[in-house]
Amino acid sequence: MIDTKGRSLELFYIDGHPDGMITAELFNWTGHVFVTPRTRLTEALRREEAGYAGVYLLLGEKDGQDFAYIGEAEDLGVRLKQHAAASDKDWWETAVLVSASANRLNKAHVKYLEARLIVMAREIGHTPLHNGNSPKPPGLTEADIAKMEAFLASLMVVLPAIRVDMFIQRSRPAGSTNAVPPQQTVSVNSLNSDPVAEFTLKYPKYEIEAHAVLQDGEFIVLTGSRLYASWQGKEGTGYHPLREELERGGVIKPEGQFAVFVKDYAFSSPSAAASIIYGRPANGQESWHEIRSGVTYKEWENRQLDALPVEDAEA
Template identity: 55%
Template sequence: MSPAVGRSLELYYIDGRPDGMVTAELFNWTGHVLMFPRTQLSAALARGESSYAGIYLLLGDQDGEPFAYIGEGEDIGARIRQHDVRKEWWTSAVLVTASANKLNKAHVRYLEARLISYAKAIGHTPLDNLTAPVLPILSEADIAKMEAFLENLLIVLPAVRVDMFIQRTRSARPATSTTPVRTIADPQEVAGGGTRFVLESRKHGLRASAMLTDGEFVVEAGSMSRLEWTGLDHHTYASLYAELRRSGVLTEQGANCVFTQDYAFRSPSAAAAVVNGRASNGQIDWRTADGGLTYKDWEARQVAAPEGTA
């Protein structure tokens, strides 16, 4: 496997505010992304690229859950104006175009269909799209170009705070009632140089394992979590717990839930909160698999150790 290659991304805050209109572009990519709050709709639609062919995302929430719509058009500004009248729930939008208006109708239909399919497969954000469009017929060369365009777009979108296309599951392997948390010969070492941690709660009959590898804290399939979220409803991780239940990453199994797939969390505390069903300090709750060190103490050793000796 070839090593990952860094990419250069340029963000431009048009009005100098981090919560205002922002454009994003990758070096050597023809794509152009504009994100704006609905309160700046008129200013966004006055820009030249809003009349280009492209795709767009409407983002907001409905019934307390994130909600989105993915669309396309030969004049995306005209489509956004229609949605301004018909859809009340959205609070921000993203316009995706190409320099010199190089995308055509077939291109944007292809990108729309691929994004809708991808978003539904991930299941992070419910869509207002009632149907899944069929991929248009493109030449082999055009398909290759659109797939490359899509690959770059999925790198850019998280930079403008759109995370609905981030795939955090790492395995599709189903778990059963007899599925044990995986172990290997050396319980602390994971293939690829990672480290395994365990979180246990005898009171609730929980045991979960996770591995830290390639900078990700991944809870493994077969790990258990609480059957319900018992913490504060407005806590940051309450919505994450609900999302994992809704998407099927967590499924009910007896008195608890079980992870059906490996899932990459942003932090040990986020993982611990989902496992425990309440706010938790992952720095303390997770321990190395041999039970010797908390995550906090293990991390301190890694930082203190000379390079190459950790």
């Protein structure tokens, strides 16, 4: 069961702007996250938490794509100074330090967190890692494993809030949504009655038909949806990097004269989904049509807004 309870997150911009040093903490969580640009590293390492035990992420770009390194240390500041001096890590621009209040994490804890984060990052596959082999987690007691897994669960809430999305799992097993799988043709009578909005996108010239659902605020393209065989827009721009990521991650695979989704995938918007399917920039507000009514996504959205009670719309 998904935990739908709200969480209270506090972000503190230490130097007054969002691109500088930031601390992030969740209410009722012992963890502490500290973000610093490399250009502020000297100041950052003077802070108390920089001397704590913890795990860290080095983030940047290499060869035109996002790149990262995940590590652990008993003294985060000492380790980051070593990385700053290393010639093979000139690519990183941001460091994320994860520790606990009162320096409560020990060596075994941080080794466990490091091992789990590396496995998670590689399974999701958004961001290539500079790390070599995946380390094995140390032997912890059952109680300590439970504590570290709870620590990780809270950390996964904090990281997206500070624009670290390498651990967000957007691909889903086939059939994970509350909707029928896409077919060549879909009968309205075959659709289930769950409160999930369903959409279709058709490109008859190339025998392309895709299906998606809007569920829990996510626009999810379903397994079996067809898309253009290759990217037709300008290389390296728009959603081309995402197309390459989906191919690398095995979310889409070639099938004859087109390609096909072999996993459900949650996109950030209808336009992102439409662009991937067309192989070029596209307006998803007009490309997708709600299955039951046949109206465009934009028209469907406007109907939802018009249906709001006046007092809700004015709130």
